[in-house]
Amino acid sequence: MPKTNKSNSSNFIFPKSQTGIQGLDDITTGGLPKNRPTLILGNTGCGKTIMAMEFLVNGITMFDEPAVFMAFEEKTDELVINVKSLGFDVDTHIAENKIYLEHVQIDRDEIIETGNYDLEGLFVRLGHAIDKVKAKRVVLDSLDTLFYGLDYKILRSEFKRLFSWLKEKKVSAIITAEIGDKYLTRHGLEEYVADCVIILDNRVSNQITTRRLRIIKYRGSIHGNNEYPFIIDEKGITVFPIISEALQQKSSLKRISSGITDLDEMLDNKGYFVGSSILISGTAGTGKTSIASSFAHSVCKAEKRTLYCAFEEAPNQVIRNMESIGLDLDSFVKSGMLTFYYSRPTLQNLELHFIAIKKIITQIKPSVVILDPITNLMTEGANSDIRSMLTRFVDFLKTQEITVMFTAAITIGSIERNPSDEGISSMVDTWMMLQDIEAEEKRFRSLSIMKSRGMPHSKFVKEFNITDNGITLSPIIRNQKEASDDSKRSTNRE
Numbered sequence: 156m157p158k159t160n161k162s163n164s165s166n167f168i169f170p171k172s173q174t175g176i177q178g179l180d181d182i183t184t185g186g187l188p189k190n191r192p193t194l195i196l197g198n199t200g201c202g203k204t205i206m207a208m209e210f211l212v213n214g215i216t217m218f219d220e221p222a223v224f225m226a227f228e229e230k231t232d233e234l235v236i237n238v239k240s241l242g243f244d245v246d247t248h249i250a251e252n253k254i255y256l257e258h259v260q261i262d263r264d265e266i267i268e269t270g271n272y273d274l275e276g277l278f279v280r281l282g283h284a285i286d287k288v289k290a291k292r293v294v295l296d297s298l299d300t301l302f303y304g305l306d307y308k309i310l311r312s313e314f315k316r317l318f319s320w321l322k323e324k325k326v327s328a329i330i331t332a333e334i335g336d337k338y339l340t341r342h343g344l345e346e347y348v349a350d351c352v353i354i355l356d357n358r359v360s361n362q363i364t365t366r367r368l369r370i371i372k373y374r375g376s377i378h379g380n381n382e383y384p385f386i387i388d389e390k391g392i393t394v395f396p397i398i399s400e401a402l403q404q405k406s407s408l409k410r411i412s413s414g415i416t417d418l419d420e421m422l423d424n425k426g427y428f429v430g431s432s433i434l435i436s437g438t439a440g441t442g443k444t445s446i447a448s449s450f451a452h453s454v455c456k457a458e459k460r461t462l463y464c465a466f467e468e469a470p471n472q473v474i475r476n477m478e479s480i481g482l483d484l485d486s487f488v489k490s491g492m493l494t495f496y497y498s499r500p501t502l503q504n505l506e507l508h509f510i511a512i513k514k515i516i517t518q519i520k521p522s523v524v525i526l527d528p529i530t531n532l533m534t535e536g537a538n539s540d541i542r543s544m545l546t547r548f549v550d551f552l553k554t555q556e557i558t559v560m561f562t563a564a565i566t567i568g569s570i571e572r573n574p575s576d577e578g579i580s581s582m583v584d585t586w587m588m589l590q591d592i593e594a595e596e597k598r599f600r601s602l603s604i605m606k607s608r609g610m611p612h613s614k615f616v617k618e619f620n621i622t623d624n625g626i627t628l629s630p631i632i633r634n635q636k637e638a639s640d641d642s643k644r645s646t647n648r649e
Contacts, residue, residue: 169185169376170188170189170190171183171184171186171187171188172186172187172189172214172220172292173185173186173217173218174186174187174210174213175209175210175214175216175217175218176206176210176391176392176393177391177392177394177514178383178385178393178394178395179368179394181379181394181396182368182370182378182379182383182394183351183370183373183376183378183379184376184377185376187210187327187329187351188327188350188351188373188375188376189327190322190325190327191321191327191328191350191351192318192321192322192329192349192350192351193330193352194329194330194331194332194349194351194353195207195330195355196331196332196333196334196353196354197334197354197357198356198357199333200357201355201356201357201366202355202385202392203296203297203355204234204296204331205387205391206355206392207224208234208238208243208294209241209243209391209392210292210294210329211224211254211292211294212238212243212254214291214292214327215248215253215254220290220291220292220327221252221254221255221289221290221292222254222288222290222291222292223254223255223256223284223288223293223294223326224254224255224256224257224293225258225284225294225295225296226256226257226259226296226297227258227295227296227297227298228296228297229258229296230258231257231258234256235256241389241391242389243391252287252288253288255284255287255288255290257280257284259277278320281293282324285324285326290326291326292326292329293321293324293326293327293328293329294328294329294330294331295329295330296330296331297331297332297333298330298331298332299332318349330349334354350374350375351370351372351373351374352371352372352373353368353369353370353371354368354369354371355367356368356369356382365384365507366386367382367383367384367385368382368383368384368385368394369382369383383395383396384507385510386510386511390514393510395507395509406428406430407429407430407556408428409428409429410426410427410428410429411426411427411428411429411454411522411558412426412453412457413426413446413449413450413453414449414450414452414453414454415446415449415625415626417617417626417627417628417629418602418626418628420613421604421612421613421615422585422612422613423610425610427558428558428584428609428610429522429558430552430553430556430557430558431558431585432549432552432553432558432559432560432561432583432584432585433560433561433583433584433585433586433587434560434561434563434565434579434580434583434585434587435447435563435587435589436563436565436580436587436589437564437590438564438589438591439564440591441591441600441619442589442600442621442626443528443562443563444468444473444476444477444527444562445477445480445621445626446562446587446589446626447463447525447560448463448477448482448484449482449625449626450523450525451484451487451493451525452477452482452483452487454522455484455490455492456487458492459492459522459523460491460492460494460519460520460521460522460523461492461493461494461522462494462496462515462516462519462521462524462525463494463495463496463525464495464497464508464512464525465495465497465527466499466526466527466528466529467527469497470495470497473495479623480621480622480623480624480625480626481623481624481625482625494515496512496515498511509544509547509548512524512526512548513551516552516555521557522558523557523559523560524557524558524560525559525561525562526559526560526562527561528561528563528564529545529561530565545579545582546582549583561579561583563579565579565580565588584607584608584609585604585606586604586605586606586607587604587605588602588603589601589602589619590603592631599618599619600619600620601616601617601631602616602617602618602619602628603615603616603617616631617630617631618631
């Protein structure tokens, strides 16, 4: 038996048509199958038509591939108006002969009277449209209308004819259809004929809507197997790939200042590692936002961009409050060095917030991202999912060498009551805890470094002072002897 030449097979590249849809090309490892049909399934309102149209428009604008959109439900003038809100200028593409739109009306009475039904008429019309614009991409929306109420035997033969005809025309096709009850599709046939099958879902949990995508099959290609959340906004569709990129992470030896001189001294006199993750935890009023703002101020002062994600206080409120401790954030907002993302946690779930944040990161390319507080988002998801979502987000930031800081209402007591808190604190590189301490009828704040991976750091609890000129840290002194002992001690390695 002859041996297989593995080196030649390993060099083979499966031909694909890039969708241009952010995230979708990642989980399909390059796009949809080229010159083959792809089936997109889903219930009403999940985004099938929008995804199909974006596939065509991106093909025209990004890859110079003309297209045909044949609709069996929506009229063409209504379709053009509906997709304008997403920035798709279909009218211009029609005028330039880059796309051909047609609405096909199916006459059910004629089929019932004659008892015959085949696709010859469709093939003629579709073939003419493809030739007219020299199309490389085709969408048929929706298949259910085309085949509604037909005999099973007719369906089976016509499905095969349609998919084979599209392959012969050498077009990359998307066919949309409603999802079935017993089978993936209503007829239980299309999924077996198509080379790629994608399911879109629009579900509601805790009164929050989440759209998700899953690739059921993809002949001849590896692909992501999980469910992936996606959003539809004024710029189209964005899919959030849930793919671990841990092997691509870089470990930098560079340091970045915390913006607090005394805190830098506790961190090996140098500050945080660039690209690391930092958690500032403590109860309300202990100064978490002040530390995060000091960090943002320092980074912007060094002329590096910062993205500050506020989930509790509005940006103007954060700016006003930080002015009282000598931090001028407003000037950095005006210069473009500091960007605020502000959203109520209840507007969408944690993953969709991360999608929105990731889009901003792609646009402004910050050196630092701050999420204040992350615990406000945690209430919107199941505890079992929090760690995995945060891990994926941190993994993404590390591949970009972006330093991320979280603030959270986590204490030792809360970890005992809620195991998910332990998951969050264990996944970060540096964890600092703020606490309120009462001693000798006096209440004061304290700061301690619980851990800081890869560097020597102070093990001592320091008094945390918020002044008109920023934050200072000092030894907690109970008597003169302890003050003398503190001055002789040095930092220890974790």
